[in-house]
Amino acid sequence: MSNKLDRRDFIKAILAVPVIGGFASLFISPFIRYLKPSSGPLATAEIFKRPDKPSPVQEIRFAISDFPEPWSFKYFMFQETNREYTSVGEQIKTIPGAIVKTLKAEGKEDFVVFSRVCPHLGCVFNFVPVEDEVAAGYNYKPQPGQKVFACPCHLSVYDPMLDDSKGRGKVVSGPAPRSPFKFNFEIEGSEIVIRSLESGGIS
Ligand code: FES
Structure with a gap:
């Protein structure tokens, strides 16, 4: 039983x-x-396969000699591949950037490398090293010797030498809520190599 x-x-x-x-x-x-919403049939399995971290399409290199003096600057376009949870799968995003040679610190070359996407509403801002131009066009009078980034849309102004809680690029005027994103870069011999955007997004 x-x-x-x-x-x-x-x-x-x-x-x-x-x-x-x-x-x-x-x-x-x-x-x-x-x-993690997805339209693909293998979506659930794929979640465990690879991270969502964007991957750079190509690093960007500049010769240090391209920046002969403090406040020399150049613009560039950086591309990275982003994971998309749609039928597209992946998307390449292009981020405008600016590299600026700042004043020398302890005898070394010093640079800042910013995304030019404005943290306010996403316009592309410029490096405006001419103080009178900032005073006339951006509603902000720089201190003597102060060089800034300035956004033409709603006149946010960023100082690349001042820090806020997110690092350099403190907002000194206008409506932007925080400093812009920065690129990660290294100096290799006679070159500056820009490899990725700091984690957290594009704007
Ligand atoms: S988008 Fe730059 S200040 Fe508004």
């Missing part, structure tokens, strides 16, 4: 496995898709 019961319980338990599994997937799958 008890043998019969044991066998019946065992068969019941085996039969219950797919039912429990079905119920579990009913809840787990929507939860994962809520965290």
